[in-house]
Amino acid sequence: MEPIVRHEGLVVCMNRVNVDTDQIIPKQFLKRIERDGFGEFLFFDWRYLPDGSPNPDFELNRPEAKGATILLVDDNFGCGSSREHAVWALRDYGFRVILAPSFADIFYNNCFKNGLLPIRIPRELYKQLSESHARGEWRRMTVDLEQQTAATDHGVTFSFEIDPHKRHMLLHGLDDIGITLQYEDEIARYEASRRPYQFVYA
Amino acid sequence: MGRTLFEKVWDAHVVKELPDGQTLLYIDLHLVHEVTSPQAFAGLRFAGRKVRRPELTFATMDHNVPTVNPKDVRDAIARKQIETLEQNCREFGVQLAGLDSPFQGIVHVIGPELGLTMPGKTIVCGDSHTSTHGAFGALAFGIGTSEVEHVLATQCLWQSRPKTMRIQLNGALQPGVTAKDVILGLIAKYGVNFGTGHVVEYAGSLIPQLSMEQRMTICNMSIEFGARAGMMAPDETTIAYVQGRRYAPKGEDWEACVAEWRELKSDLDAVFDVDVVFDVHDLEPQVTWGTNPGQGTGISGVVPDPKDAKSEEEALAIRQALEYMDLKPGTKISEIPIQHVFIGSCTNARIEDLRLAASIVKGRRVADGVRAVVVPGSKQVKQQAEAEGLHEIFLEAGFEWREPGCSACLGMNPDIIPAGERCASTSNRNFEGRQGKGARTHLVSPAMAAAAAIAGHFVDVRELTSEGVTA
The missing domain is CATH 3.30.499.10 (Aconitase, domain 3)
Structure with missing residues (x-):
């Protein structure tokens, strides 16, 4: 996994609540058995018109959003289906950081497995940032995961909270499974402590 | 201080706790379907890893399957996904209720009906509606594909301890009003993210009146208000449902399980982070x-x-x-x-x-x-x-x-x-x-x-x- 320590990039804002993973990557694209190549289908039903051309009104299609790597979005982002394809699509499109007042739990966990940094910010800060962004007061942001701080290019700075374990994994691009296998003894001991019927089925 | 149902199941599955609060949790049952598993098996293959406990893993295909003639999968990409699951199960020794099996079906329907789902278990699946199985007093939740790979390789999962919420459903339903109306009414009242970060226990006078099917409907939609999982304490209805099913314990094992399950409930002095009371007697469809x-x-x-x-x-x-x-x-x-x-x-x-x-x-x-x-x-x-x-x-x-x-x-x-x-x-x-x-x-x-x-x-x-x- 590609680590993330410090990231500077263009910000796109989607002023939408409860964006579910069906919108992020619609079901017709879940049939592929690879992890890559989902970026072109990101937000498919919002992003393209019925004739297949880009929808000029959709946030990501506006000229000023071209090349965005940071997504600023409203409450409960990533709700619904557990599909990790949503995170793969966001990453494949080029996003590295998402800021929102809240995220759905499964989506939030999936981000950390794929080098995508989700940052929870207070709702007041979201409103302030999205409104000033809409007025064109700022466009870019620098995020420092090591320091747990972020700064817009018009001088708003803030710090954010993140679980230390998740932060560590992301900073170093670590593979969870490799770490867990270091606890093989503990796992084997746990298994030996259970009664056989607790492992039913044979 | 007493413990909640969730805390009892959680505590019984802790393999390792790290100082930073991360817990390595043992998973008793891993359900697998064709859509969220191919990349996980590919990851295992790439790293030269095996499925640690194939006998705790059970697969079926449900999302892509045509319902007129299930074997006539005309969409080539869908067919490839179904065939990939068959191949992965063969290669890694995972039991599959495939298209020819009399047990094939929606993963959250077959788990309970085969007796794989039982009180007190930890159950995961790469599917958000895994919360369904909480109706049996299991801790059951959906995971992403990277976590599917992690469970296949280690039979464990890293988790940070969620908060707890109790929702007391009180009263009796009017005729024609169902469990579906209860959960829809609840979400309409409290919104689609009021459960985020929480494991919910449904309690109250309504629950003992509900069949297992109705309980599953409520727990199934816990994810629709953001809850990590929904749970209900097992009772005689639960025990009667599980008894005699294909993979349910038999003989002395069964007696031992039942004795444990009868004790598996929140203590009277257990404290929840959030407490909600929802009256159902006036609820309409x-x-x-x-x-x-x-x-x-x-x-x-x-x-x-x-x-x-x-x-x-x-x-x-x-x-x-x-x-x-x-x-x-x-x-x-x-x-x-x-x-x-x-x-x-x-x-x-x-x-x-x-x-x-x-x-x-x-x-x-x-x-x-x-x-x-x-x-x-x-x-x-x-x-x-x-x-x-x-x-x-x-x-x-x-x-x-x-x-x-x-x-x-x-x-x-x-x-x-x-x-x-x-x-x-x-x-x-x-x-x-x-x-x-x-x-x-x-x-x-x-x-x-x-x-x-x-x-x-x-x-x-x-x-x-x-x-x-x-x-």
Whole structure:
């Protein structure tokens, strides 16, 4: 996994609540058995018109959003289906950081497995940032995961909270499974402590 | 201080706790389906790893499976995904209820009916509706594909301890009002993210009155208000349901399990981070009008006006939903016409759901211009329904009777609702495009879906009399 320590990039804002993973990557694209190549289908039903051309009104299609790597979005982002394809699509499109007042739990966990940094910010800060962004007061942001701080290019700075374990994994691009296998003894001991019927089925 | 049901199950599965609060949790049952597993098996293969406990892993295919002829998978990419699961299960020694198996079906229907789902277990699946299994007093939650790979390789999962919430469902349901109406009413009242970060325990006087099927419907939709998992303490109803099932413990093992399960409940002095009380005795049948499961109201209600919203954000969300759903504020819910009825999904495709729907449609006809489909949750449900003659009731009324699968709940198979048309659906999500691009989904109970099929529009199922429906 590609680590993330410090990231500077263009910000796109989607002023939408409860964006579910069906919108992020619609079901017709879940049939592929690879992890890559989902970026072109990101937000498919919002992003393209019925004739297949880009929808000029959709946030990501506006000229000023071209090349965005940071997504600023409203409450409960990533709700619904557990599909990790949503995170793969966001990453494949080029996003590295998402800021929102809240995220759905499964989506939030999936981000950390794929080098995508989700940052929870207070709702007041979201409103302030999205409104000033809409007025064109700022466009870019620098995020420092090591320091747990972020700064817009018009001088708003803030710090954010993140679980230390998740932060560590992301900073170093670590593979969870490799770490867990270091606890093989503990796992084997746990298994030996259970009664056989607790492992039913044979 | 006493412990909650959740805390008891959690504590019993801790393999290792790290100083930073991360817990390595042991997983008793890992359910696998074709959509969220191929990349996980590919990861194992790439790293030269094995499935640590294939005997704790159970797979089926459900999302892509056609429901007219399950073996006639014409979509080449879908076929590849199904074949990939078959190949992965062979290669890694995982048991598969495949297309030829008499046990194939929706993963959250077959787990309980095979007796794989049991009280006190930790259960995961790469599927958000894994919360269903919490109805048995299991800790069950959906995970992403990277976590699927992690569980396959280690039989464990890193978790940070969630917060706890108790929702007391009190009272008795009026006739014609179901568990589906309870969970839809609850989400309509509290919103689609009030459970985020929490494991919910449903308690209160309603629960002992509910069958396992109804309990599963409620736990299934816990994810629709953001909860990590939904749980209910096991009782005699739970024990009776599990007893004798294919993989349920037998003999002395069974006795030992039952003794443990009878003790598996929250202590009286256990403290929850959040406590909610929801009275159900006034609840009426629910219908969603919007594009998330919280945008719903009772059958006597009307489509809301964004002007009456409590906040700017809510007004915006209502406007966006009404535009997509092509509904006008003030329209009576009972005056919304429908063109499709879907009775199915991991929320409402169990035998009891089909019995309920059949009892409404018996001797009646599907309204002109309505296409109504029943998709049983599993092969076993289908077989049972046919043994009871339910399929004949549906077919005589003009319903289609299909083979099991996820079907039109998410339309990954050919069962798609056309753009601009409305569906009364017993599924769990009314998101934009969920049942097909431009399709308009209204979530309802099986009883309400059956009634809508007969009337051609939403109707209070309680008004159905032997004289028929007021059209």
